[in-house]
Amino acid sequence: MRKVIVAGNWKMNKTAKEAAEFFAEFKPLVADVKNAGIVIGVPFTALETATRETAGSNIKIAAENMNANDSGAYTGEVSPLMLKDLGVEYVILGHSERREYYGETDAIVNEKVKAALKHGLKPILCVGEKLEERENGTTEKVVEEQIVGGLKDVCAEKMANVVIAYEPVWAIGTGKTATPAQAQEVHAFIRNLLVKMYNAEVAENVTVQYGGSMNDANAAELITQKDIDGGLVGGASLIPEKFTVIVKAGDSAVK
Secondary structure: OOOOEEEEEOOOOOOHHHHHHHHHHHHHHOOOOOOOEEEEEEOHHHHHHHHHHHOOOOEEEEEOOOOOOOOOOOOOOOOHHHHHHHOOOEEEEOOHHHHHHHOOOHHHHHHHHHHHHHOOOEEEEEEOOOHHHHHOOOHHHHHHHHHHHHOOOOOOHHHHHOEEEEOOHHHOOOOOOOOHHHHHHHHHHHHHHHHHHOOHHHHHHOEEEEEOOOOOOOHHHHHOOOOOOEEEEOHHHHOHHHHHHHHHHHHHOOO
């Protein structure tokens, strides 16, 4: 049975102090959540606070990026070993903002995915098409290239620790959301692609999240779709009450 995981992505928001205040409010709100996994991606500067404040709870912490190297002359970068040392369990990789603003290619993302798995971190691999790609009918081609490229040399056994997040770029931070039917169609395509790349068992067990302006109003309708296993949530994950609604929608949608 694959797991529904609701993950927050704070992006470049919240100081360490603000993170501590968030978790003090959020933890009791979701303490009774049993079925859905809860993950929150926080900025590097808040990771130590976040792992400390959530220790012993049902909340896991993700980094929002990392370097593929263990150490070295990479000024300003953070390695998988550093994340493990802080108690981080997940890392968001290949987010469209990293691809768009920092030139991350599928090959770069792939090296990060493999490094994360090597060190026992669980990568959340983000994929998704831009508006012009959806309009010209190349959504599936783009998503396939990103998944095949991002998972190059990742064996079937390792896929048990990989999460895929489908995020149509045109719906991230825009207030636009793919309809449940549109999102389900791409999620089904991803699952069928995983059958071809690996096998039916792997495809059935991989968590595939939806991201792209998921919020407290539309989460339940999206997550109840057959192949949508939770969400990667941006703005709404910054507000404890709103994120709680989304988490509880995920908790009710056992696959």
